[in-house]
Amino acid sequence: MEVVKVEKTASRGIAVAPVYLYREPDLAPDSYAVAKEQAEEEQKKFVDARSAVVEELEKLAGENEIFAAHLEMANDFMLQDGVNNRIAIEQKNVQIAVKETVEEFAGIFAAMEDAYMRERGADIRDIGKRLLAGLKGKKLPDLGSLDAPVIVAARDLYPSDTVKLNPEFVKGIVTEEGGVTSHVSIIAKSMNIPILVGVSGISEKLTDGETVCMDAGQGLLVLAPDETALSEYQQKKEAYENERRRLMELRNTPAVTKEGKRISLCANVGNVEDIKNALEMNIDGVGLFRSELLYMENSHFPTEEEQFAVYKEAAELCPKELTIRTLDIGGDKELPYFAFEKEDNPFLGWRAIRISLDMKEMFKEQLRAILRASSYGHVRIMFPMMISLEELRDAKEIVEECKKELTAGGKSFDENIELGMMMETPASVILADAFAKEADFFSIGTNDLTQYLLAVDRGNKKIADRYSYFHPAVLSAIGHIIEAGHRAGIKVGMCGEMAGDSKAVLKLLEFGLDEFSMSAGNIDYVREQILNY
Ligand code: PEP
Ligand code: MG
Numbered sequence: 001m002e003v004v005k006v007e008k009t010a011s012r013g014i015a016v017a018p019v020y021l022y023r024e025p026d027l028a029p030d031s032y033a034v035a036k037e038q039a040e041e042e043q044k045k046f047v048d049a050r051s052a053v054v055e056e057l058e059k060l061a062g063e064n065e066i067f068a069a070h071l072e073m074a075n076d077f078m079l080q081d082g083v084n085n086r087i088a089i090e091q092k093n094v095q096i097a098v099k100e101t102v103e104e105f106a107g108i109f110a111a112m113e114d115a116y117m118r119e120r121g122a123d124i125r126d127i128g129k130r131l132l133a134g135l136k137g138k139k140l141p142d143l144g145s146l147d148a149p150v151i152v153a154a155r156d157l158y159p160s161d162t163v164k165l166n167p168e169f170v171k172g173i174v175t176e177e178g179g180v181t182s183h184v185s186i187i188a189k190s191m192n193i194p195i196l197v198g199v200s201g202i203s204e205k206l207t208d209g210e211t212v213c214m215d216a217g218q219g220l221l222v223l224a225p226d227e228t229a230l231s232e233y234q235q236k237k238e239a240y241e242n243e244r245r246r247l248m249e250l251r252n253t254p255a256v257t258k259e260g261k262r263i264s265l266c267a268n269v270g271n272v273e274d275i276k277n278a279l280e281m282n283i284d285g286v287g288l289f290r291s292e293l294l295y296m297e298n299s300h301f302p303t304e305e306e307q308f309a310v311y312k313e314a315a316e317l318c319p320k321e322l323t324i325r326t327l328d329i330g331g332d333k334e335l336p337y338f339a340f341e342k343e344d345n346p347f348l349g350w351r352a353i354r355i356s357l358d359m360k361e362m363f364k365e366q367l368r369a370i371l372r373a374s375s376y377g378h379v380r381i382m383f384p385m386m387i388s389l390e391e392l393r394d395a396k397e398i399v400e401e402c403k404k405e406l407t408a409g410g411k412s413f414d415e416n417i418e419l420g421m422m423m424e425t426p427a428s429v430i431l432a433d434a435f436a437k438e439a440d441f442f443s444i445g446t447n448d449l450t451q452y453l454l455a456v457d458r459g460n461k462k463i464a465d466r467y468s469y470f471h472p473a474v475l476s477a478i479g480h481i482i483e484a485g486h487r488a489g490i491k492v493g494m495c496g497e498m499a500g501d502s503k504a505v506l507k508l509l510e511f512g513l514d515e516f517s518m519s520a521g522n523i524d525y526v527r528e529q530i531l532n533y
Contacts, residue, residue: 001226002205006196006219008464010180010497012521013194013216014237015151015172016230021208022154025138027129029095034087042087045094049134050074053127069299069337073123079105095135102128110339121339146170151214153206157184167191172214174199174221179467181447181497182459183332187293189519190274196221198461247524251282255530257509263530264515265523266321268495271297272310275317278520285321285378287443287517288495289314291366292329300337301362307369315377322377323443323495323517324370325422326363326395328352328384332459347448347457352385357394367402374414382420382443387427392438395419424448424496429477436488443517444481446496450474469498475507482511493517505529 034042057071073079082101086092092100102124109121133140143152144164149171156177165173165188173188178197188195194216205223206212213222213233222229255265266287267278271294275286294302294310302310315322329335330351343349356363373379383395396419406413421428421435424445428435436442446469451458453474456467468474478494485492493515498504500518502525508516509530516526 001229002223004199004202004205004221004223006199006221008180008198009196009216009219010185010501011189011193011195011216011519012240013172013192014214014233014240015194015216016211016213016225016233016237017149017151017171018209018211019206020146020150020152021203021206022141022143022152022157023203024141025133025136027132027136027138029099029132030093030136031096032093034091034093036091039088039091042094042097043084045135046080046083046087046098046131049094049098049131050080052134053130056130070123070127074127079124079127095132098128098131098135102131106339110341123337126336143170151212153203155203165191165193167193172196172216174202174214176200176202177459177461179457179459179461179464181450181467186268186447186497186519187270189521190268190270192277192519192521198464200461244524247528250527250531251524253527253531255284255527257530257533259533263509263513264321264491264493265527265530266323266493266495266515266517267520267523268517269520272313272317274520275314278523279318281520281523283320283520283523284515285323286314286318287321287323287493287515288382289322289324290328291324292327292333295327295329295335296333298337301335301365304365304369304372307366308372311370311373311379312376315373315379319377321380323380323382323420324373325382325384326353326366326370327356330355347451353383353391353395354385356383357391357398360398363398364402364405367399368406368411371399371402371406371413371417372411374417375412379414380418380420380441382422382441384422384445385425385448386421386435387425389431389434389438392421392435396438420490422448422495423481423492424452426452426477429453429481432481432484433487436484436490439490441490442481442485442492443515444478444492444494444496444498444513446474446478446494446498449477449496453477469496469501469504478508479511482513486512491515500526502526502529506533509533 054074057074061068061071083097086097086100087094105124106121146169149169151172152170153174156175170193173193173195175197176199178184185195185197196216213225213229255263264284266285267283268288269275269278269286270290331347370381386392418440420441421439422445423442447458450467450469454471456463458467482492491514494513495517499516500522505526
């Protein structure tokens, strides 16, 4: 038996289950030579691998439309010609031929002006991965296909992996990379899945199928547990569930402090399912709807109609405040259908509002969809990553354009929809007074604010001990933002992970924070602290 202790944790929950090791196989092409007379045989290998991939994609396309575009691409003749010519003319082996052809095509797509064509680059790389896996006789892991309870252990998971997780079977997650505010952590928490991140070397220590115990709140992972540990964790699980039941009884009490200040207690969500789950906690609304998940789960940029259907359902489900943040992609969040140019510093690069302002037509599709949904509930719009008043003014002007278009088309919306912003960049802190005069509300994004103020990457485990929203510089920035907001008479909320951290709640109440928005799993704990303040 071995107990691994993780210093930094940000979720709760106890899990006892077998390990599912999520390992991407080595898909580097083998280097064997192919003589001229073997070319036909080598081409036949490609035909077989491609048929298997097409069959697999046909199945997947029936379940998720993301794969329809992949299927089209796998059937493309240019791809087939590229591989066959490399084998026949250049005498390359089929694995190298596939790798080179895919890279060539992905490069061509990535350089294209048209966004739709650029999207094809990511599709073709995915197909390349599938073809190489088939040719090398390797199996690709698929988290969406799990059908029994497991604890997933991985070097790292990307947000596109986590959107496929089913909490019915994924009882816990352990990763080697990532920090407590990395996006994989946040998505797992919103699904109420206990998660431990930054656990160095863990996938080497674990074997597929062995049972482990985890306590996410305490940061403990027990490998090869003996009978005593197993029964101790079963008891811990029961105690944890009893505590949850006790807190659940407070759910009908509104979040009012002893001094009588009504605090808005809201949830961070990524989709309609999360809202349904959070409504059980008797929330005052949604303080952060991360709209990018809708983009990440799709096979193309979702259209106005597609987005409207989702936002309308969300607004109807949650007639209280529903704060929809406009697309916050880039950084560590990618789209399966859009080839982002490689950047040296993606978190300082083309992300969030920068992309929306540069791709105005795409931005307008989203804004019109949100505006139309505002007829069905109390919807608010929130812009991410703002650094200048010009950006805020440009974004607001585009909202005005969208309103005019909707009016001309006879579509209804809330004329007085509130337009607020995330406070998550150092520039927004310094300019907080000026921003407060032009924004309808603020929401402090401590996840990014901490990384940008301290110059500490939020997902880098090597420096995770330096990443802290209790750093005096971050606390001072938070106090300043709240004061600036209140001076201008606007409400200030927080939707970064700090808002759901039991250790931070009292400090934030002292600062005068008006709204706490967090992963659903933390709401009951924060409510109790507000009631006792
Ligand atoms: C934040 O930065 O605090 C935030 C809430 O946004 P995200 O975690 O999605 O970047
Ligand atoms: Mg952020």
